[in-house]
Amino acid sequence: MILTPENYYSLRANQEFFSVSQVKQFDSCEACAMAELAGEYVREKTVALLVGGYVDAHFSGELEVFKSENPEIFTKKGELRSEYQQAENIIARIERDALATRMLSGEKQQILTGQIAGFPFKAKLDCWLDEASAHEIAKSFPEMGELFFSAGAIVDLKIVKDFVPLYRDGEGRLNFIEYWSYDLQMTVYQELKRQQIGEQVPCFILAATKEHVPDLGLFQVPQSLMDANLVLLKDRLPHLADVKVGREPAEACGSCDHCKTVKELTGAVWLEEYV
Secondary structure: OOOOOOOOOOHHHHHHOEOHHHHHHHHHOHHHHHHHHOOOOOOOOOHHHHHHHHHHHHHHOOHHHHHHHOHHHEOOOOOEOHHHOHHHHHHHHHHOOHHHHHHOOOEEEEEEEEEEOOEEEEEEEEEEEOHHHHHHHHHHOHHHHHHOEOOEEEEEEEEEOOOOOEEEOOOEEEOHHHHOOHHHHHHHHHHHHHHHHOOOOOEEEEEEEOOOOOOEEEEEOOHHHHHHHHHHHHHHHHHHHHHHOOOOOOOOOOOOHHHHHHOOOOOOOOHHHOO
């Protein structure tokens, strides 16, 4: 299957290719991931997702398409609803920053395909800075010079609540990039780009917050972290692939929206056991 902007998010493409979002869904709940692949479950559009999507669409040049696909963000007068107006504030904050603007100046929404551990993967880059663009940025911002390799750089735009570390059971406090597995996303992007051009390139997260006064940050994902992620991903993929094609049963988490939807009562629970 040849991927295009029109079919990239289609069920067929998701069935044929793995993606980072699909891997994350499998890790969260295998049963929900399988329901999505069968077209039986569609994730809810939340305000948080739509605000981030609005900002992404603005910088990718796809805002008009986004607006047509999400008419609920507008009032009957055609004005942006109050809960989504923060998106315009975030856009204005990013566009006031010279380095942020330059980091988002490369090729937008580049589609990549390749294989990881023998399984087909797809990715869609927010921004690809080629070698010439990277060197121009390094000239204008000397502190960036040592962060660029010769072949270019990958930049991903993230809109987050804030930059406060988050807690996860068993792992303790994590920075927002690792908590939301953005580092895994950049790992896959880097590997597929390496397969295309033959070199590893540095990966950056350009993040803006949804706070009353939006904060802005540019973060380079450590190569050591991406190397470790790639090893772990390769170890997990055979199991995920078996689940995806039905060779192994999909495990249900029991607590996600999909699991709540299909839950069937089989008896009563002792109140003392419900803790």
